[in-house]
Amino acid sequence: MTAILEARNISKQFGGGLFQPPPLTALDNFTMKIETDPPTITAVVGESGSGKTTLAQILLGILPPTTGELLYEGKPLKSLSKREHRNFLRDVQMILQDPYESYNPFYRVDHILRMGIRRFGVAKSRAEEQKVLVDALEAVGLRPEETLGRYPHQLSGGQRQRVMVARALAVRPRVIIADEPVSMVDASLRATILDSLQTLARDYGVSVIYITHDLTTAYQIGDNVLVMYRGVVAEAGDAELIVPNPLHPYTQLLVGSIPRPDPRRPWMEEQQPSEIGRSADPDKGCKFANRCPHAMEMCLEVQPPAYQVDDHRVASCFLHREAAKSEATDLTDVFVTPKGHESSAAD
Numbered sequence: 001m002t003a004i005l006e007a008r009n010i011s012k013q014f015g016g017g018l019f020q021p022p023p024l025t026a027l028d029n030f031t032m033k034i035e036t037d038p039p040t041i042t043a044v045v046g047e048s049g050s051g052k053t054t055l056a057q058i059l060l061g062i063l064p065p066t067t068g069e070l071l072y073e074g075k076p077l078k079s080l081s082k083r084e085h086r087n088f089l090r091d092v093q094m095i096l097q098d099p100y101e102s103y104n105p106f107y108r109v110d111h112i113l114r115m116g117i118r119r120f121g122v123a124k125s126r127a128e129e130q131k132v133l134v135d136a137l138e139a140v141g142l143r144p145e146e147t148l149g150r151y152p153h154q155l156s157g158g159q160r161q162r163v164m165v166a167r168a169l170a171v172r173p174r175v176i177i178a179d180e181p182v183s184m185v186d187a188s189l190r191a192t193i194l195d196s197l198q199t200l201a202r203d204y205g206v207s208v209i210y211i212t213h214d215l216t217t218a219y220q221i222g223d224n225v226l227v228m229y230r231g232v233v234a235e236a237g238d239a240e241l242i243v244p245n246p247l248h249p250y251t252q253l254l255v256g257s258i259p260r261p262d263p264r265r266p267w268m269e270e271q272q273p274s275e276i277g278r279s280a281d282p283d284k285g286c287k288f289a290n291r292c293p294h295a296m297e298m299c300l301e302v303q304p305p306a307y308q309v310d311d312h313r314v315a316s317c318f319l320h321r322e323a324a325k326s327e328a329t330d331l332t333d334v335f336v337t338p339k340g341h342e343s344s345a346a347d
């Protein structure tokens with residue numbers, strides 16, 4: 001079956017033009033597929049600057065890649081007909097970090113939701129439109145009578161963020177890309193929003209790309225996780241394998257920096273780079289070498305490929321070269337199908 005979206009060997013560089021700083025590679029030879037049958041939640045994790053937003057914008061077709069291609073239903077974005085392009089715009093929706101910034105303060109919630117419904121001709125009548133709108137709000141745990149008719153500033157931060165999810169859902173997309181949707185809200189709201197993202201996948205058949213700098217929430221809702229470091233994939237695959245037992249030194253660092261209940265353990269057990277790693281040129285070889293406690297000579301010279309270390313994980317690290325079965329070209333080959341859907345993937 002054709003994936004709804006496919007990033008094929010995509011790289012994105014910024015700058016490097018005349019009178020500009022030297023080029024910066026925000027995304028480096030990135031390949032993955034997004035499937036919707038069954039719907040899955042993929043969590044993209046990495047610290048600030050790792051290329052997550054660049055990836056999101058490329059998948060949404062907002063940002064053109066420098067090299068490589070984005071395919072929608074098997075066709076390059078550039079070759080889509082007008083009608084296909086419209087389907088793409090409807091099928092792939094986004095949820096942003098700060099919903100307040102993206103709302104027009106003079107529009108009521110109804111209007112915000114109706115715009116998308118009308119733009120994509122989701123409803124055939126007024127009555128149907130109302131139903132789509134109410135369903136979308138209820139799907140994200142909002143009460144229509146408490147939300148409709150209000151202006152964005154009359155809602156709490158959590159309500160606003162859920163309206164964003166409802167707005168995306170109302171156009172009946174097949175993929176939702178959520179770029180740090182909970183980083184601006186407090187812990188109690190975080191749980192409800194993450195819940196509504198899970199509802200999208202479970203009950204509405206929408207595949208979710210959940211982007212975050214926080215490994216804890218990635219583990220909480222991701223079927224698969226994809227750990228990014230400076231534009232490259234450090235480790236990817238089954239969340240149940242990676243988070244409890246990370247193999248890449250960068251993932252180990254992320255896991256190590258999750259606050260633990262034991263007060264005797266320091267929050268950040270910052271690893272020290274190895275003697276060799278300290279001399280690493282950050283633009284050559286493994287991008288993590290200058291922070292890596294295990295860096296070896298070869299890490300300074302060659303960028304490690306994505307080694308498939310078992311059926312459901314890849315790790316781009318020479319430490320795992322011996323144990324690897326092969327080098328993976330498409331990360332998604334190792335991804336797991338969410339529980340309860342194992343058989344439908346083969347249909």
Ligand SMILES: Nc1ncnc2c1ncn2[C@@H]1O[C@H](COP(=O)(O)OP(=O)(O)O)[C@@H](O)[C@H]1O
Binds near residue numbers: 051
């Ligand atoms: N429009 C841009 N122009 C120049 N550099 C950019 C631009 N957008 C992002 N970058 C750079 O690309 C890298 C990745 O950024 P980004 O994708 O925003 O990462 P993240 O979302 O993981 O924080 C960063 O080093 C950032 O400074």
Ligand SMILES: [Mg+2]
Binds near residue numbers: 052053179
């Ligand atoms: Mg970002």
